[in-house]
Amino acid sequence: MADRPRATRRATIYDVAARAGVSKSLVSLVLQNSPKVSAERRQAVEAAMVELDYRPSRAATALAGSRSRTIGVVIDDFRNLWFVDLLDGLREVLGPAGLTLTVADLAGESASSEADPGRAVIDGFVASAVDALVVACEPTPALLRPQGFPVVVAGNRSATPPDAAVVSSDDSAGAEIAVRHLLDLGHRRIAHLTGGGGASALRLAAYERVLHDVGLTPHVASGFGRTNEPDGYEAARRILREAPDTTALFAGNDTMALGALAAIREAGLDVPAGMSLMGFDNSPIADARILRLTTVDSENREVGRRAAQTVVDRLAGARVHRRQLVSPRLVLRDSTAPPRG
Amino acid sequence: MADRPRATRRATIYDVAARAGVSKSLVSLVLQNSPKVSAERRQAVEAAMVELDYRPSRAATALAGSRSRTIGVVIDDFRNLWFVDLLDGLREVLGPAGLTLTVADLAGESASSEADPGRAVIDGFVASAVDALVVACEPTPALLRPQGFPVVVAGNRSATPPDAAVVSSDDSAGAEIAVRHLLDLGHRRIAHLTGGGGASALRLAAYERVLHDVGLTPHVASGFGRTNEPDGYEAARRILREAPDTTALFAGNDTMALGALAAIREAGLDVPAGMSLMGFDNSPIADARILRLTTVDSENREVGRRAAQTVVDRLAGARVHRRQLVSPRLVLRDSTAPPRG
DNA sequence: CTGAAAGCGCTTACAG
DNA sequence: CTGAAAGCGCTTACAG
Numbered sequence: 207m208a209d210r211p212r213a214t215r216r217a218t219i220y221d222v223a224a225r226a227g228v229s230k231s232l233v234s235l236v237l238q239n240s241p242k243v244s245a246e247r248r249q250a251v252e253a254a255m256v257e258l259d260y261r262p263s264r265a266a267t268a269l270a271g272s273r274s275r276t277i278g279v280v281i282d283d284f285r286n287l288w289f290v291d292l293l294d295g296l297r298e299v300l301g302p303a304g305l306t307l308t309v310a311d312l313a314g315e316s317a318s319s320e321a322d323p324g325r326a327v328i329d330g331f332v333a334s335a336v337d338a339l340v341v342a343c344e345p346t347p348a349l350l351r352p353q354g355f356p357v358v359v360a361g362n363r364s365a366t367p368p369d370a371a372v373v374s375s376d377d378s379a380g381a382e383i384a385v386r387h388l389l390d391l392g393h394r395r396i397a398h399l400t401g402g403g404g405a406s407a408l409r410l411a412a413y414e415r416v417l418h419d420v421g422l423t424p425h426v427a428s429g430f431g432r433t434n435e436p437d438g439y440e441a442a443r444r445i446l447r448e449a450p451d452t453t454a455l456f457a458g459n460d461t462m463a464l465g466a467l468a469a470i471r472e473a474g475l476d477v478p479a480g481m482s483l484m485g486f487d488n489s490p491i492a493d494a495r496i497l498r499l500t501t502v503d504s505e506n507r508e509v510g511r512r513a514a515q516t517v518v519d520r521l522a523g524a525r526v527h528r529r530q531l532v533s534p535r536l537v538l539r540d541s542t543a544p545p546r547g
Numbered sequence: 548m549a550d551r552p553r554a555t556r557r558a559t560i561y562d563v564a565a566r567a568g569v570s571k572s573l574v575s576l577v578l579q580n581s582p583k584v585s586a587e588r589r590q591a592v593e594a595a596m597v598e599l600d601y602r603p604s605r606a607a608t609a610l611a612g613s614r615s616r617t618i619g620v621v622i623d624d625f626r627n628l629w630f631v632d633l634l635d636g637l638r639e640v641l642g643p644a645g646l647t648l649t650v651a652d653l654a655g656e657s658a659s660s661e662a663d664p665g666r667a668v669i670d671g672f673v674a675s676a677v678d679a680l681v682v683a684c685e686p687t688p689a690l691l692r693p694q695g696f697p698v699v700v701a702g703n704r705s706a707t708p709p710d711a712a713v714v715s716s717d718d719s720a721g722a723e724i725a726v727r728h729l730l731d732l733g734h735r736r737i738a739h740l741t742g743g744g745g746a747s748a749l750r751l752a753a754y755e756r757v758l759h760d761v762g763l764t765p766h767v768a769s770g771f772g773r774t775n776e777p778d779g780y781e782a783a784r785r786i787l788r789e790a791p792d793t794t795a796l797f798a799g800n801d802t803m804a805l806g807a808l809a810a811i812r813e814a815g816l817d818v819p820a821g822m823s824l825m826g827f828d829n830s831p832i833a834d835a836r837i838l839r840l841t842t843v844d845s846e847n848r849e850v851g852r853r854a855a856q857t858v859v860d861r862l863a864g865a866r867v868h869r870r871q872l873v874s875p876r877l878v879l880r881d882s883t884a885p886p887r888g
Numbered sequence: 889c890t891g892a893a894a895g896c897g898c899t900t901a902c903a904g
Numbered sequence: 905c906t907g908a909a910a911g912c913g914c915t916t917a918c919a920g
Contacts, residue, residue, distance in 0.1 A: 216673075216695075218913055229890045234915060242889080264674040265609035266913030269896045274606065284634070285831055290625050297655055306671060308649060314638055330647060332557075333605040354557075435835050468836030490626055494776050495809030496837060559897055570906045575899060583905080607897035610912045 217258040226254035237262055239304070268335055276306040277517055278336040280327055282343035283313040286461075287489050288506070289342050292360055295510020296340065303518050308334065312343055324348035338517045341370070344403050356520040360513045364404040371520070373513040373530045375504035377405045380534035381412035384456055384484050384502050387536055389420065392544045393454040393482060397425040399441035399466060401433030401458045409458055409486060425449055429465075433458055438465025446473045453482065453545035460485035460492045463499055463541075478543035488537050498540035508532045558599035567595035578603055580645070609676055617647040618858055619677040621668055623684035624654040627802075628830050629847070630683050633701055636851020637681065644859050649675065653684055665689035679858045682711070685744050697861040701854045705745040712861070714854040714871045716845035718746045721875035722753035725797055725825050725843050728877055730761060733885045734795040734823060738766040740782035740807060742774030742799045750799055750827065766790055770806075774799055779806025787814045794823065794886035801826035801833045804840055804882075819884035829878050839881035849873045 219237070223230040228247060235243050236251045243251075254260070268274035277300060281289045293309065300307055310327045324346035331339060332353060341349055342360040350367045357370040362377050388396050396417065400410045414424045427444040429437025438457055445452055446469060455470070457463035463485035467477060475481045485492050485501035492499040509532050519526045560578070564571040569588060576584050577592045584592075595601070609615035618641060622630045634650065641648055651668045665687035672680060673694060682690055683701040691708045698711040703718050729737050737758065741751045755765045768785040770778025779798055786793055787810060796811070798804035804826035808818060816822045826833050826842035833840040850873050860867045 216913095220913085230914090231890065231916095235889090238915085244889085247889080261670055261673045263610065263676060263913055265606045265615065265676060266896090267915080268606035269604065269610050269898085269912090270914040270916080271896085272915090284625065284631050285628060287626060293625070293655060314634060329602055332602045335604065335606060439836050464835055464837060471837070491832075494805055495780050496805060496812070557897095561897085571898090572900095572906065576905090579899085585905085588905080604897050607912090608899080610914085611897070611899040612912085613899090 216263075217260040218263075219260075221258055222251060222254045222260050225258060226250045237267075273337050273521075274335040275304060276308055276334065276336050277338050277340060277514075278331040278334070279307055279309040279340045280324070280343055280349060281309060281311050284311050285313075287491075288361075288487060290490075291506040292342055292510040292513075295507035295512075296514045297510075298507075299511050299514035299518065303514075305337070305518070308336070312346070322346075322348050328353060337521055340513055340517065341367070356517065358513050358516050358520075360509055362404040362408050364407065371516050371526050371528055371530075373509055373516055374405075374532070375506065375509055375534050376531040377408035377504075377534075378412040379531075380486065380502040380504065381409040381456075382416050383534060383536050384486065385413055385416040387500070388454045388456065388482060388484060388542065389416075391454075391482065391542060394422060394545070395425075395449065395452045396422070396454045396456060397427065397445040397449060397452045399438055399445070399455060399457045399462050400426055400428045401437055401462060402431050403433065406433060406458050413456060425452065429462075433462055435461050435465040438462030439469050440465070442466035442469035443472075446470070454484070454542070455481060456484045456486075458486060460487045460489045460497075460499060460501055463501070464491055464497060467497060477541050480546050482542040482545070484542060492537070492539070500539045500542040501537050503535045503537050505532050505534055557604075558601040559604075560601075562599055563592060563595045563601050566599060567591045578608075614678050614862075615676040616645060617649055617675065617677050618679050618681060618855075619672040619675070620648055620650040620681045621665070621684055621690065622650060622652050625652050626654075628832075629702075629828060631831075632847040633683055633851040633854075636848035636853075637855045638851075639848075640852050640855035640859065644855075646678070646859070649677070653687065663687075663689050669694060678862055681854055681858065682708070697858065699854050699857050699861075701850055703745040703749050705748065712857050712867050712869055712871075714850055714857055715746075715873070716847065716850055716875050717872040718749035718845075718875075719753040720872075721827065721843040721845065722750040722797075723757050724875065724877050725827065726754055726757040728841070729795045729797065729823060729825060729883065730757075732795075732823065732883060735763060735886070736766075736790065736793045737763070737795045737797060738768065738786040738790060738793045740779055740786070740796060740798045740803050741767055741769045742778055742803060743772050744774065747774060747799050754797060766793065770803075774803055776802050776806040779803030780810050781806070783807035783810035784813075787811070795825070795883070796822060797825045797827075799827060801828045801830040801838075801840060801842055804842070805832055805838060808838060818882050821887050823883040823886070825883060833878070833880070841880045841883040842878050844876045844878050846873050846875055 219230050219233040223233045315326045325348040328348050338356040340358050344363050345365050357367050359366050359370050359372045362374045398413045400406050417424045427441040429440035455466050457466050470481045477483045485499040488501045488503035492501045516526045560571045560574040564574045656667045666689040669689050679697040681699050686706050698708050700707050700711050700713045703715045739754045741747050758765045768782040770781035796807050798807050811822050818824050826840040829842045829844035833842045857867045
């Protein structure tokens with residue numbers, strides 16, 4: 207009978223209380239992990255919950271308490287795998303804190319809200335009464351408007367909501383690591399493929415700064431203003447046309463590097479013998495055998511952990527750091543080598 | 548003052564009713580899109596909602612009504628981009644029907660539920676009181692247990708919950724299209740790279756059937772039992788070692804094809820001059836310039852639309868088809884050509 | 889710890 | 905359409 211489809215009423219705290227032989231207030235205390243409950247009573251209640259296959263109603267919890275115990279996360283697009291490690295890190299900390307995560311993507315919005323992108327996502331989160339928001343994309347105006355709950359921005363963005371804390375990888379340091387790696391290999395003609403957004407801007411600035419510091423001339427190209435595969439292809443083609451003596455390409459991210467690889471091949475060059483190629487992000491594609499891309503790991507899992515901790519701290523009313531930087535790390539694979547010739 | 552941070556109380560239907568000069572029952576009727584409301588009163592209520600920046604509380608709606616108006620979707624892993632088009636299709640139909648979508652991934656589960664994978668996801672959906680569930684992954688035992696709400700399975704799976712409706716791409720037809728395309732180009736030595744799961748099994752069976760029909764010998768290899776890039780690489784290496792006269796490789800999906808490309812290059816062959824390569828899924832990677840992969844589009848957006856319609860119909864109490872197949876479509880790019888020599 | 893009570897913001901029926 | 909009422913399943917505060 208245990209497997210009878212539960213067309214029957216779901217168990218409530220009344221049922222649990224009756225079964226455990228305690229008051230319903232006590233069950234509520236157990237649900238909230240109150241320290242005021244004795245171990246034996248807690249066990250009795252927990253046993254009853256298991257026996258009745260009890261699961262608290264999120265709707266009732268949210269409506270009765272002021273908190274919903276869920277945190278919203280906005281990402282740009284499920285296709286940009288940037289966010290996967292971040293999510294893992296967030297869950298690692300949020301889960302044990304009793305907080306659930308709900309993710310929405312800007313790209314999936316209904317066309318009706320095109321006038322105010324991000325509006326539908328925010329409305330959904332307000333309707334769900336999220337306790338806090340993690341913004342893991344370039345904020346739209348709707349995301350910049352204060353909504354009455356704490357906001358933590360993950361990653362370097364070109365704009366930030368007032369009062370939001372920012373947790374991000376140190377993109378400047380990461381780009382410096384990348385460029386220094388190429389310099390150490392002996393490269394002197396290093397070009398950069400850049401795109402749009404806050405992180406790209408920081409990577410570009412660091413690239414230019416390091417080259418200037420060592421007395422070399424930066425050479426930058428972009429594609430169509432974004433950071434996708436076609437942008438990388440187009441930007442690399444421009445570099446190869448304008449400066450055929452380039453020996454190393456530093457792409458703004460791994461996806462752009464994938465596009466760049468096609469352009470390099472078309473120019474009759476091999477990676478890394480004829481051209482070194484650096485990515486950024488250490489996304490899943492970087493590990494594919496066709497690329498084996500040397501790249502910079504942003505440590506987004508750690509960014510996620512710290513962003514989650516910041517959320518937890520703010521919900522507890524503690525003061526939090528307005529800005530936290532996580533150190534990136536060089537990931538050596540097979541796409542970089544000393545310059546040709 | 549309109550932009551004053553809403554530390555103030557959120558508007559409720561009482562506020563809206565007062566502002567619009569109607570009863571709160573009427574506001575409730577408007578929220579439910581009832582046809583009993585006159586156009587002018589509806590407009591008055593809607594105007595009041597905009598003025599007060601009113602957004603209904605999902606918690607209250609869910610608790611008071613029997614329905615939460617949200618549909619759960621379980622996917623395998625955010626890294627497999629399979630689900631992106633599916634999600635778009637689901638939203639296209641669910642949105643206008645007033646239903647919201649919430650997605651959870653099996654891979655993101657806390658380690659504590661490893662004993663019963665999918666359990667945490669299901670518990671979350673039960674707690675949220677989803678109205679229905681869309682299973683877009685290979686179901687775990689937890690996902691196969693009836694929970695009291697309708698289930699629609701998207702895609703071909705090796706197991707299906709009792710009473711679930713299944714909407715999927717016609718993987719047999721898709722594999723047949725792929726193999727016939729290679730045959731039409733003149734290939735006679737066509738190998739197949741296969742992986743795990745229900746869709747893979749159907750694609751494999753169709754491949755073998757078509758080859759037998761035309762009197763050719765199938766040649767199949769797999770990697771490590773999954774369908775990822777390393778599996779494709781490993782499977783392709785086996786084929787190239789065991790049967791160097793192979794002229795075309797039909798990969799179980801695009802990600803495996805990406806791995807296969809690396810093996811083909813290592814063997815000193817070019818695509819498509821020395822080896823034709825077919826994928827399956829038409830995932831974002833297939834369009835990358837480095838691959839330009841001829842593949843089969845599963846029309847997952849259409850699968851999503853139909854799955855959503857099936858959910859809507861079941862919620863309305865209508866009878867639904869237990870099994871629906873969507874026709875796939877050949878996508879020609881540059882990775883296939885007549886056989887070498 | 890218990891027990892009775894009020895309330896969160898809605899939906900649902902029901903009399904007018 | 906209105907208006908008063910009960911209820912969804914919890915949390916919160918409070919007297920005992």
